Amino acid sequence: xxxxxxxxxxxxxxxxxDEVHADHVLFIDADGNPVTDLDMFxxxxxxxxxxxxxxxxxxxxxxxNEREFxxxxxxxxxxxxxxxxxxxxxxxxxxxxxxxxxxxxxxxxIHSIVHMKKNTHTIHHHGMDGxxxxxxxxxxxxxxxxxxxxxxxxxxxxxYLYHCHKNTVLHFxxxxxxxxxxxxxxxxxxxxxxxxxxxxxxxxxxxxxxxAMWAVDEFDTRWHRPINHLAGLACxxxxxxxxxxxxxTGDENVGLHDFRPDVFLVSGVASTGEPIADRRxxxxxxxxxxxxxxxxxxxxTVQEYLFPxxxxxxxxxxxxxxxxxxxxxxxxxxxxxAGTPFRLTTARRYSMLVTPAEIGRHxxxxxxxxxxxxxxxxxxxxxxxxx
Amino acid sequence: xxxxxxxxxxxxGVTVVAFxxxxxxxxxxxxxxxxxxxxxxxKLSMKEVLFEMVDKRPVYHWAFADAMxxxxxxxxxxxxxxxxxxxxxxxxxxxxxxxxxxxxVVDSGPLAAGESRTLTFAAPRGGTYLYFDxxxxxxxxxxxxxxxxxxxPAAGNTPYSDPTPLxxxxxxxxxxxxxxxxxxxxxxxxPARNWVWLFAAVDHKKNEMVRNLPAGQAIxxxxxxxxxxxxxxxxxxxxxxxxSHDPEIFPHGNIGQPAIIRTLNAGLxxxxxxxxxxxxxxxxxxxxxxxxPFSLDTWSLPPLGRVDLFHPFVAPLDAFPWPPSNIxxxxxxxxxxxxxxxxxxxxxxxxxxxxxxxxxxxxPQVGGPEASEExxxxxxxxDPAMFKRTSTAGRGSAGHVAKESGHGSH
Numbered sequence: 001x002x003x004x005x006x007x008x009x010x011x012x013x014x015x016x017x018d019e020v021h022a023d024h025v026l027f028i029d030a031d032g033n034p035v036t037d038l039d040m041f042x043x044x045x046x047x048x049x050x051x052x053x054x055x056x057x058x059x060x061x062x063x064x065n066e067r068e069f070x071x072x073x074x075x076x077x078x079x080x081x082x083x084x085x086x087x088x089x090x091x092x093x094x095x096x097x098x099x100x101x102x103x104x105x106x107x108x109x110i111h112s113i114v115h116m117k118k119n120t121h122t123i124h125h126h127g128m129d130g131x132x133x134x135x136x137x138x139x140x141x142x143x144x145x146x147x148x149x150x151x152x153x154x155x156x157x158x159x160y161l162y163h164c165h166k167n168t169v170l171h172f173x174x175x176x177x178x179x180x181x182x183x184x185x186x187x188x189x190x191x192x193x194x195x196x197x198x199x200x201x202x203x204x205x206x207x208x209x210x211x212a213m214w215a216v217d218e219f220d221t222r223w224h225r226p227i228n229h230l231a232g233l234a235c236x237x238x239x240x241x242x243x244x245x246x247x248x249t250g251d252e253n254v255g256l257h258d259f260r261p262d263v264f265l266v267s268g269v270a271s272t273g274e275p276i277a278d279r280r281x282x283x284x285x286x287x288x289x290x291x292x293x294x295x296x297x298x299x300x301t302v303q304e305y306l307f308p309x310x311x312x313x314x315x316x317x318x319x320x321x322x323x324x325x326x327x328x329x330x331x332x333x334x335x336x337x338a339g340t341p342f343r344l345t346t347a348r349r350y351s352m353l354v355t356p357a358e359i360g361r362h363x364x365x366x367x368x369x370x371x372x373x374x375x376x377x378x379x380x381x382x383x384x385x386x387x
Numbered sequence: 388x389x390x391x392x393x394x395x396x397x398x399x400g401v402t403v404v405a406f407x408x409x410x411x412x413x414x415x416x417x418x419x420x421x422x423x424x425x426x427x428x429x430k431l432s433m434k435e436v437l438f439e440m441v442d443k444r445p446v447y448h449w450a451f452a453d454a455m456x457x458x459x460x461x462x463x464x465x466x467x468x469x470x471x472x473x474x475x476x477x478x479x480x481x482x483x484x485x486x487x488x489x490x491x492v493v494d495s496g497p498l499a500a501g502e503s504r505t506l507t508f509a510a511p512r513g514g515t516y517l518y519f520d521x522x523x524x525x526x527x528x529x530x531x532x533x534x535x536x537x538x539x540p541a542a543g544n545t546p547y548s549d550p551t552p553l554x555x556x557x558x559x560x561x562x563x564x565x566x567x568x569x570x571x572x573x574x575x576x577x578p579a580r581n582w583v584w585l586f587a588a589v590d591h592k593k594n595e596m597v598r599n600l601p602a603g604q605a606i607x608x609x610x611x612x613x614x615x616x617x618x619x620x621x622x623x624x625x626x627x628x629x630x631s632h633d634p635e636i637f638p639h640g641n642i643g644q645p646a647i648i649r650t651l652n653a654g655l656x657x658x659x660x661x662x663x664x665x666x667x668x669x670x671x672x673x674x675x676x677x678x679x680p681f682s683l684d685t686w687s688l689p690p691l692g693r694v695d696l697f698h699p700f701v702a703p704l705d706a707f708p709w710p711p712s713n714i715x716x717x718x719x720x721x722x723x724x725x726x727x728x729x730x731x732x733x734x735x736x737x738x739x740x741x742x743x744x745x746x747x748x749x750x751p752q753v754g755g756p757e758a759s760e761e762x763x764x765x766x767x768x769x770d771p772a773m774f775k776r777t778s779t780a781g782r783g784s785a786g787h788v789a790k791e792s793g794h795g796s797h
Contacts, residue, residue, distance in 0.1 A: 010435065013458055015450065017439040018629050044628045045740070056716070057708050109707060127684045129664050129703040131711055132719045137663065139631075139739060140720045153707035167738050169728035253735030256728075257618055300727050302657050302687075318683040320666055326570035327704060330557040330668065331681035345659030345687040347726040371727050372588075372615065372656045 048138040050120045050145035055111075056133050058151060062108035063190070067123065068115040069176075070095045077221075077263060078272040084224045086164075086174035088123070091115065097268045098215050098298070099162070099178030103190035106157045106182055112150040120145045124165035125180055126347060127319040128152050137165045156327065157184040157200045158319030159294045159349045161215075169256045173223055177298055179213055182319065199292050199351065201315045202323035202333065208353065209289035214281065215268075216305075216366055217298040218261030218378060259300045264368060264378040271380035275363065283384040287359050291384060293352040297344040301377060302369040304343045307354075310362050310384070311338045316351035341367075356386045401583070401623060401635040402456040403464045404429055406510070407471035409539075421455045421463075428474040428505065430454035431462070433485045433498075433520065433532060438589075440619045441626035441733045441740045446591040447598040448531035449481065449520075460624050461585050461653065462534030465518070467510035469541040469548055478503040482602040488521045489536060491674075497522060500603065512548040513540030514674050515583075515649040515693050523605050525612075525655060525690070530597060533653035535583050544575060546647055546695065547676045554670050554680050557697065561645055570701060573643015573754035580646040582638045584723075585624070586688060586742055588617035588654035588730070617656060620730040620741035627733060627740030631722075638698060638746040639718070643753040646698045652688045658730060658742065661685040664703050664721030665746075667696035685726055702751070710751035717758075719748040 020041045025034040072095045073082035088099035102125075104110050114123045120143035124136035132141055134150040143166055164176035183189035184198050184205045191197035193213060198205050264271045269278045276282060285291055293312065297303045315322060315333045322331045336342050336352070344350065356362055361383050368378040404421045406429075423429055436458045437445040451462030467473055479485045479498040488494040493508040520532035540548040545558040560566040562575035593615055597606050622630040630636050638646050648667065652658060666682040673693050686694050702709045710717075724731055724743040733740040750758035 012435050012437045012447075014445060015436055015438045015448075015458060015460060017441065017443055018625075020628075040632070041628050044631065045737075057712050059707075124663075126661070127666075128705045129666065130706045131703060131709075131716065132664065132721060133711070133716060134706070135663055135721060137722050140722050140745060151707060152705045155704040168724075169731050169738055172728060255735050256738070257732045257735050258616060259729050297659075300729060302689075317681050318666065318685060320682045322679075322681055326567050327666070327682065329560070329567065329570075330553045332553075332679050334679055343687065345657060345685070345727060347659060347661055347685045348683070348687070369657075371729070372617070373612075374657070 044139045049142040051142040052144060052146040052148055053142070055149045055151050056131070058149070059109055061111035061151070063104055064111045064113065065102050066091050066113045066115065067099065068117065069119070069121050076219075076265070076268060076270060078270045083219065083221060083263075084174070086171055086176050088162075088164075088176060088178060097175045098217075099176070101179040101181060101193050101213070102162060103193070104152075104154050104180070104182045105189045106154055106185045108153070108185075110150075110152045110154060112152070112162075113147060114144055114150070115147045116144055120166060121171070121176070122165045123150065123162050125150065125152065125160065125162050127158070127160040127349075128154065128180070154182045156319070156321060156324060157182045158316045158321055159296070159351045160319045161296055161298070161347065161349070170223065173220065173259075173300065177215070179215065179294065179296065181294070197292070199315065199353070200321035200324055201353065202321065202328075203325060206353075207290065208292035210283055210285045210291045212283045212291060212293040212384070214266050214293065214364075214382075215296045215298040216303055217265045218301055218368055219263040219265070220260050221262055222260065223256075259371070261299070261301060261368065261377055264366075264380045266366075266380065266382055271378075276380065276382040281382050285356070285384060285386050287386055288355070289386070290353060290355045293350075293354065295344070295350045295352065297346050297348050299368070300346055301371055302343055302345055302374070304341050304367040304369060306341045306365040306367075307336070307338055308363055308365070309338050309358070310354050310356055312336050312352040312354040314350050314352050316349075318349055356384065359386050361385050401464060401633075402453075402459055403466055404453065404455070405466040406468075406473050408468050409466045425471070426474070428476050429463075429465075430476045430478070431487065432478040432480045434458055434480040436460075436531070438531065440589065440591070441629065442737065444591065444734070446589055446619070447594045448589075449485075449527065450531050451487075451534055452480075459534075460531045460621075461587070462518070462532070464534060464583060465536040467536065467538050469510050469513050469538055471510050473506075473508055473510055475506045476503065477506060483605050484522055485520050485527060485532065486522050487518060489516050489518045490521075492516065494521070510538045513538050513543075513546055514548075514671060515651065515695055516674070517651050517653060517691065517693060519653060523608060526597070526606055526608050528653060529587075529611075529655055530594060533585075533587070535585055535649070535651055537581060537583070537649060539578055546578075547671065549676065551676050551678050551680075553678065554676055557668060557670070557680060571643070571645075571699065573641070573700070574645070576645050576647070577755070580640065580644065582636065582646060582648050584622055584636070584648060584650045584660070584744065586650070586652045586654055586656075586658050586660075586725070587621040588656045589619040589621065590615050590617045591619065592616075612655075615655060617654065618732075618734050620656070620725070620733070621654075622742045622744055627737070627743060630742070630744045632745075637744045639749050640700050640757055641749050641752050641754060642700055642702055644700045644755050644757065646700060648696045648698055650686070650688055650694045650696065652690055652692045655690050656730060657690065657727070658688040658725045659685055659727045660688060660723060660742075661726040662721070662723045662746065664719075664748075665698065665701070666704075667698050669694060670697045671695040698746070700748070717748065717750050720745045721747070
């Protein structure tokens with residue numbers, strides 16, 4: 001165009017990115033080899049060690065759980081249609097989504113073992129504050145190609161999750177997550193999902209009669225077409241001699257920045273538009289029962305929740321019981337009044353106690369809000385029936 | 388706090404100007420902070436730039452440029468003490484109206500193309516503030532005209548002028564061996580121990596649309612927002628490998644060296660930042676000191692959101708044994724990333740080159756001074772295939788200066 005007033009005719013200053021130097025030696029490693037900027041960039045981005053190391057400071061465990069990877073088409077869509085899922089299952093178990101709950105006990109030595117038959121994955125025990133070696137993150141540690149035993153001693157009961165931390169943007173959405181519950185150190189723990197149990201409330205341990213475990217999620221079904229595990233991984237140097245090349249940035253990019261959910265679920269049960277009555281989700285309680293609701297945003301939207309006629313008490317945020325000493329000394333349980341919407345973003349958890357005063361059906365409603373536009377992109381509903 | 392010599396500055400990333408009495412606090416936050424004694428004036432202009440993304444794509448942006456550091460995104464970080472005067476001489480070097488505002492504190496009002504104006508205002512109450520151009524909202528902010536201001540209170544041992552009882556109690560317990568020695572065994576909070584995580588996102592196609600308008604013509608915000616889909620995600624001006632290896636962005640310290648992490652969001656995405664290896668106490672949200680500063684591992688950061696977090700730097704609660712017997716596991720890094728994982732991409736993929744950084748337990752020794760490179764020589768003694776990573780000393784990338792040429796602009 002001839003219009004010389006267009007901005008792009010100007011010469012502009014450039015704020016430059018740091019360089020990745022192939023020849024800048026940062027340090028000499030234990031074998032005497034130089035480690036450069038480029039080595040470090042690749043170590044962060046794509047050339048992540050695939051290892052099966054011994055567990056540092058390994059001791060005999062009190063509790064052990066094992067998980068292995070699966071890929072399968074599961075009948076999770078509304079109406080029963082199948083969708084491709086990556087997930088974790090028990091070695092002798094059936095594929096399921098979400099992954100089977102890990103149920104640990106406060107103060108016990110835990111071994112959580114991951115097995116991989118092909119490809120590499122990791123397990124990140126989200127909210128477990130362990131050492132880096134047991135954290136399950138490739139770019140600050142390693143990915144597992146065979147098996148690895150994570151060792152923890154969970155300090156305090158609460159609601160956590162676990163998920164794969166390789167190419168997380170894809171693998172978390174594909175289904176590689178499940179609840180991780182730490183029960184208090186009382187008789188009967190670890191408890192059965194959904195049944196009676198005990199939970200920390202401040203410095204007390206109190207009983208509940210029914211447990212709801214609501215992992216609220218969405219699928220962008222476009223992402224679940226059979227897809228390469230590595231789609232979107234930054235391995236810019238494998239196919240290029242150009243130091244600063246990245247994977248395609250044009251129309252052919254894999255589009256993992258563009259999430260358009262079209263299926264809305266709670267704990268693997270998709271909404272058809274009607275209130276979800278499936279017993280894996282909807283709660284049935286007797287009058288006078290205390291219900292513990294473990295709520296997880298397992299999706300990529302901002303989720304807005306509403307109990308129209310129940311006031312709940314939040315006793316645990318992200319696995320840290322409120323008011324529990326010493327780590328929770330400067331916090332308190334808080335209530336969410338009936339009819340007050342509240343929001344959680346991805347991977348946040350609340351544990352909530354409620355003892356409904358009224359017999360009848362108490363709805364629980366979710367609005368799914370787009371993470372950029374804030375617009376509602378979906379909604380669902382389930383309920384607590386008090387008989 | 389002991390600051391080492393390795394800290395260098397790239398052409399982008401964190402720059403700081405300390406005002407008033409802040410200049411007398413040795414090494415407050417940043418070794419390289421520019422200092423403006425009482426009465427000094429910061430010269431700040433708005434100008435057009437090209438800003439290289441993590442894949443080196445130059446993207447048209449608007450930037451605040453200060454006389455000492457040149458154009459920066461985010462703009463220079465302002466440091467001030469409550470009640471002291473801040474002088475900023477603004478010049479709009481662009482073709483349309485621009486402004487500088489801190490909501491509730493100061494607003495320059497529109498400056499026409501070429502216009503200059505000096506702002507004088509008292510530093511507000513202790514806390515974390517976002518400054519930005521509020522005109523044609525949200526376009527001018529999202530185009531790059533944003534930065535952070537940190538204000539320390541006039542008195543007290545917390546970051547706030549009016550701490551709530553529980554926040555005051557938390558800070559009183561730090562370094563007080565009589566209160567919670569088993570949980571807070573180290574130091575009181577050193578006001579120098581602050582890090583800033585300023586989130587932003589970039590849709591280069593929208594920026595290009597703005598660039599292609601005739602000079603002086605503002606874009607309709609509805610046009611800008613229609614189909615807005617960011618492809619780059621920034622943490623304090625950097626992404627991926629670069630934000631993860633900049634010691635001005637990744638917090639570090641020994642056990643018992645608590646720190647404040649001030650998180651802000653200048654972009655249009657709602658983020659859900661998640662920290663590994665520790666929980667953080669949420670001590671203020673949007674400038675309001677928390678009545679209930681509970682701990683969390685993941686928090687919500689909507690557009691224009693501001694969340695201050697207290698990092699206890701305690702031994703990882705669920706680790707066994709602690710410390711690990713192999714001292715070569717130190718310094719021990721953990722990641723921090725937004726869990727709304729689309730923000731971990733660049734140009735639609737390239738995981739994990741988005742809004743991510745690390746934090747690092749320098750050593751298991753309790754309290755300061757921070758362990759030196761000589762005492763804890765990173766992973767150099769370990770199986771290099773296991774931990775082929777840099778020492779902290781090597782993490783700062785070599786500095787570069789902004790090129791005042793037309794590189795990439797044609």
